[in-house]
Amino acid sequence: MPFTSIPIIAARGTAYEVGYQIGVAALPLLRAMRAETRAEYGAGWETLLRQSAPFQNATRQQLPRVFTEMRGVADGAQIPFDDFFLMSVEELLYAEVKDNGLDAPYGAREKSKGCSDLAAASPATRDGHVWLAHNNDLDARAREQLTLTRFCVTDEPEILAVTVGGWFISIGMNNAGLALTGNQLNANDSRAGIPRLLAVRDILAQRTVDAALNAALRPERASSYNNIISSRDGRIVNVEGSATAAALTWSHERGGALAHTNHYLAPDMERFEADEPHLAMSATRCARALDYARKYHGEIDFEICARFTRDHVYAPWSVCKHAGQSVTVFSALIDLTAAKLWLAVGNPCQNEFVAHELN
Numbered sequence: 001m002p003f004t005s006i007p008i009i010a011a012r013g014t015a016y017e018v019g020y021q022i023g024v025a026a027l028p029l030l031r032a033m034r035a036e037t038r039a040e041y042g043a044g045w046e047t048l049l050r051q052s053a054p055f056q057n058a059t060r061q062q063l064p065r066v067f068t069e070m071r072g073v074a075d076g077a078q079i080p081f082d083d084f085f086l087m088s089v090e091e092l093l094y095a096e097v098k099d100n101g102l103d104a105p106y107g108a109r110e111k112s113k114g115c116s117d118l119a120a121a122s123p124a125t126r127d128g129h130v131w132l133a134h135n136n137d138l139d140a141r142a143r144e145q146l147t148l149t150r151f152c153v154t155d156e157p158e159i160l161a162v163t164v165g166g167w168f169i170s171i172g173m174n175n176a177g178l179a180l181t182g183n184q185l186n187a188n189d190s191r192a193g194i195p196r197l198l199a200v201r202d203i204l205a206q207r208t209v210d211a212a213l214n215a216a217l218r219p220e221r222a223s224s225y226n227n228i229i230s231s232r233d234g235r236i237v238n239v240e241g242s243a244t245a246a247a248l249t250w251s252h253e254r255g256g257a258l259a260h261t262n263h264y265l266a267p268d269m270e271r272f273e274a275d276e277p278h279l280a281m282s283a284t285r286c287a288r289a290l291d292y293a294r295k296y297h298g299e300i301d302f303e304i305c306a307r308f309t310r311d312h313v314y315a316p317w318s319v320c321k322h323a324g325q326s327v328t329v330f331s332a333l334i335d336l337t338a339a340k341l342w343l344a345v346g347n348p349c350q351n352e353f354v355a356h357e358l359n
C-alpha cells in the first residue's frame with residue numbers, strides 16, 4: 001500500500017510554547033495513542049505511573065528544558081502530564097527494568113522495534129559528504145502516527161525530526177550540523193533515570209559532537225539506544241550504550257563507514273545483551289549493512305543509500321522489512337553536508353523518497 005505524504009508540524013518559541021504548539025497540532029494523534037497505550041496495560045497503568053516517578057525526577061533535574069517542553073505538549077494535547085511522560089518511558093513499557101516489584105509484565109509490549117543504519121563520511125562517500133541511511137521498523141500501525149516536526153526553540157539549534165505522535169523523536173538533524181540516527185538495543189542493566197527516548201531530544205539540542213556525546217552518556221541515564229551521532233564536519237561516532245557502559249566507534253576507525261542494527265557489536269558490550277532470541281533477526285540486517293559499507297567504499301551516495309534501504313536479501317529478516325512484529329514504517333536518507341533529508345513513508349521499495357530541507 002503506497003503512502004505519499006506525512007503530516008508536517010512546525011513550532012517556534014520557548015520550550016513550553018513549542019511543546020504546546022506540537023500538542024495542539026498532534027492532539028488527535030496523541031490522545032488516540034494515550035488511550036491505546038492505557039488500554040494495553042489495563043490496571044497495570046496505575047502501577048507504572050507510580051514507578052515512573054523517579055524517571056520524572058531525573059528528567060526534571062537533568063533535562064529541565066525537555067521537561068518543560070513535555071509539559072507544553074501534554075497541555076496542548078489535553079493529556080494528563082503523568083500519562084504523557086509515561087508514554088516516553090520505554091524502560092517501563094517494555095518491562096526492561098527488573099527488580100521493580102511487578103508480578104508480571106501484564107501486557108508489556110513486545111520488543112518489536114528494529115532499525116538498520118548505514119552512516120558514511122569521507123573517504124567512504126563518493127562526494128565526500130556525510131550520508132546517512134536509516135530504516136525504521138515498528139508495528140505497522142505506527143505508519144499512521146508519523147509526523148515530520150520542526151522544533152524551533154529559542155536559543156537552541158533548529159531541529160527537523162521524524163517523530164511518532166508529533167513529539168517522540170525517532171531520527172533528526174539540526175542546523176548546527178548534527179544528526180542523530182540509530183537503533184534500539186535491549187540491555188540487562190536498565191534502571192530508573194532519564195528515559196533513552198528523552199535523551200534523543202537532548203542530543204539534538206546540542207551544537208557540537210562533544211556536547212552531543214555528553215548528552216548521550218549522561219550518568220543519570222536509564223538505558224541507551226545505539227546512538228549514531230554525525231556531524232557535517234565529517235565525524236561520525238557510534239555510541240553503543242547501556243545504562244552503565246558504552247562503546248564508541250568513530251567512522252575514521254572504519255574507513256569512513258559505520259553500520260548498526262539492534263544488537264551489541266562491541267566485545268565489551270555483549271554482556272549487556274538481553275534479547276538473545278532475536279539476535280539473528282538483527283544480525284542478518286547488520287551483515288547487509290556491513291556488505292554495503294565494504295562493497296561500495298568510496299562510492300556511497302544517494303543511490304547506494306536508497307538501494308540499501310530497499311534491500312531484500314535474507315527476507316523476511318531483510319533491511320526492507322515486510323513481515324513480522326515490526327515492519328519498515330519509514331526510511332530516511334540524509335545528506336548532512338547539504339542539510340537535506342529524504343523521507344519515504346512505508347516500505348521504501350513501494351514508496352518514493354520525498355526531499356525536505358532543514359531551513
Ligand SMILES: [Zn+2]
Nearest residue numbers: 320321347349
Ligand atoms: Zn521492500
